Amino acid sequence: MTTDPNAPRRPLTDQQRIVAELVGRGLDAPDVARRLGIRPSTVRSHVNAIALLLPNPDHLGAYRLVMLWAAHERWMRDCHPNPPDVPRKIA
Numbered sequence: 001m002t003t004d005p006n007a008p009r010r011p012l013t014d015q016q017r018i019v020a021e022l023v024g025r026g027l028d029a030p031d032v033a034r035r036l037g038i039r040p041s042t043v044r045s046h047v048n049a050i051a052l053l054l055p056n057p058d059h060l061g062a063y064r065l066v067m068l069w070a071a072h073e074r075w076m077r078d079c080h081p082n083p084p085d086v087p088r089k090i091a
């Protein structure tokens with residue numbers, strides 16, 4: 001079994017996973033905050049914590065990195081429910 005080079009260094013918390021999913025759908029911090037009943041600053045804190053766990057060879061900003069990673073993860077899950085056992089690299 002190979003490891004995914006785009007996987008976080010540790011599993012995300014439930015709250016981080018929810019925030020990442022909404023960010024990956026293109027919502028900004030105020031929109032995510034409204035949906036979850038939390039403050040935008042809390043959303044940004046979650047995004048920053050998630051970004052620290054992800055590989056970032058292109059030195060993207062935290063919000064963009066999480067948005068792209070979460071969108072890619074959703075695409076892989078929805079379009080490829082049984083992906084081959086090969087590493088995936090975000091282009």
